[in-house]
Amino acid sequence: MTTTPTPEPAIRVQGITKSFADLYVLRGVTFDVKAGSIFALLGSNGSGKTTLVRILSTLLRADTGTASVHDFDIATQRGEVRESISLTGQFAAVDDILTGRENLVLIARLRHLKNPGTIADELLARFSLTEAGNRRAATYSGGMRRRLDIAMSLIGNPPVIFLDEPTTGLDPQARIEVWQTVRQLAQGGTTVLLTTQYLDEAEQLADRIAILHRGTIIQNGTLAELKQLLPSATVEYVEKQPSLEDVFLALVGDDDSDHTDNTGDSTTPTGKDPR
Amino acid sequence: MTSHILSDTRVLTARSLRHILRSPDTIITTAVTPIALMLLFVYVLGGAITTGSGGSYINYMLPGILLITIASGIAYTAYRLFLDMQGGIFERFQSMPIARSSVLWGHVLTSVAANLVSVVIVTGVALLMGFRTGASAGSWLAIAGILVLFTLALTWVAVIAGLSAKTVDGASAFSYPLIFLPFISSAFVPTDTMPGPVAWFAENQPVTSIVNTIRALFAQEPIGGDSWIALAWLVGLLVIAYGCANAIYRTKIR
Secondary structure, three states, X not given: XXXXXXXXXXXXXXEXXXXXXXXXXXXXXXXXXXXXXXXXXXXXXXXXXXXXXXXXXXXXXXOEEEEEEOOXXXXXXXXXXXXXXXXEOOOOOOOOOOEHHHXXXXXXXXXXXXXXXXXHHHHHHHOOOOOOOOOEHHHOOHHHHHHHHHHHHXXXXXXXXXXXXXXXXXXXXXXXXHHHHHHHHHXXXXXXXXXXXXXXXXXXXXXXXXXXXXXXXXXXXXHHHHHOOOOOOOOOOOOOOOOHHHHHXXXXXXXXXXXXXXXXXXXOOOOOOOO | OHHHHHHHHHHHHHHHHHHHHHOOHHHHHHHHHHHHHHHHHHHHHHHHOOOOOOOOHHHHHHHHHXXXXXXHHOHHHHHHHHHXXXXXXXXXXXXXXXXXOHHHHHXXXXXXXXXXXXXXXXHHHHHHOOOOOOOOHHHHHHHHHHHHHHHHXXXXXXXXXXXXXXXXXXXXXXXXXXXXXXXXXXXXXXXXXXXXXXXXXXXXXHHHHHHHHHHHHHOOOOOOOHHHHHHHHHHHHHHHHHHHHHHHHHHHHO
């Protein structure tokens, strides 16, 4: 029961409930997210993670309960909430027919920013998509689409970002790239609420982890606090076997600063494309 | 937020116009069926049809063909709207501080632009096939106005279909009855040759009054009471479809 003297929480959720017909999806969810931190909402499929994110990003209305995002009430100040947030949903919300650059320009225009072209070029460079910027998004690999999706979410520098299962369906390299992006965001002062069903993802990224199970938060704490819930560790000697992920990454050579596109548009001229 | 409605609508209209420019086949396929019908009716069936109007048959049937063009073109609006809702970009727009109605108006204005292009193509082919009119500039404007109103009304019907469809096929299937409506009207043959109940339906459905009005404008004849009936149908349909589409939209975005 420690109340840390933090600044006003960036996200404050109190007693949110939501049901669809007679299916209770959220049964009273309460938590705070400190400004500038990464908060992971961990839960299995059907635990209500996506419903909660949709409520906080004004796509759905809660049945009861209140919540504020960046000090704006999600029920009464929806326009202000939308100014303060960005949502990256489970499925990459990019326009396949437009190029990567056009997607970014579109969002910059819709956020009423000046110099949308400059913003687009900066983000393409930051997400290693400059080469692919003038190709249609339909031709992108899963990892590139997700990078573009997150880049679109950063336009206008919203102080709060919701990432709903940001790495579902990605290969290990793309996953690590997304993790790096999320860490950079938090370092820059952005508050990140991410949902995930991967335990290691929450462990890797989050300052605090809340476990959402059957519509309520059953635990909420730092990784260290959650670990203390179980009996203290006993020392056992276990041979350190490389995980399959370690093997995979070693074999395919993941030097993590190199965000090359893995779709074959290599920058070296190989003359492999006879036309 | 409402202060951005014009700029947001402009940006979103530019987006979906770009979709059309990237797949111009949507405009071409919209124009191909009416052109094929026109060839069929003028060169195969037309010789046996007596319209009693004295003019050439293509002059008689072009108004109906133009309505068929629009009725088939608006299906693409339902299709594009449905794909937006499926793909997640719709939710992205909804979570952003943009004017709510801009998302629909972008598609609607694109529909008007695309259908006007199709109508111009079909009219061009009709001119090559011998369509002639002495219509004044004012009559052309009136015809364009009727066609835009018809497109707007049917596009809002398409928005209802796009918003409420469960499958891609469902999103465009609603337009088939609309395409066939002109066949049971005065578009291709005079209604007085039809048996009683069919003639009654043909004379009292909206296509007949719209076709008769456009035909009179092309022929530089006085437009009778039909024009008021046509206008009432078009405005009535537009208001109802717009109201229903927006009611459905509000349930989707709350």
